[in-house]
Amino acid sequence: MxxxxxxxxxxxAIGFIVGDDTLRDRFLALSGLSPDEIRANLAEVDFQASILDFLISNEPDLILFAEETGEKPENIVHAWRALGGGVGQEW
Known part of the structure; x- marks a missing residue:
């Protein structure tokens, strides 16, 4: 990919997360980022990978995102890897 x-x-995925109050609040709490910091980091590949990592780490969120966007869950994982997600992790 x-x-x-x-x-x-x-x-x-960013739009999906910030468009849902529960997901947005959980992402903000887990990441420690402010909305301004999110906006400032949108173009950063590492940040984009972290957004996908957030969805991948919770299967119900991943499935809901896949259904709403028409993407296959495995394509979301491929996107995460293409952005550098999982580098250095053992599976």
Whole structure:
């Protein structure tokens, strides 16, 4: 998967998260970021990977995002990896 396409998926994920009060509040609490910091980091590949990591780490959220965007869950994981997610992790 190309990094550009992976970034497109990440941007959809950001919109999905901030558009849902529960997800947004959980992401803010877990990440420690403020809304301004989120906006400031949107173009950062590591940040985009962290957004996808947030969804991947909770299967119900991942499935809901996949259903709402029409993306297959495995494509979301591929996007996460294309953005550098999982590097250095053992599976």
């Amino acid at each position: 190309s990094p550009d396409f992976a970034s497109e998926i990440a941007f959809k």
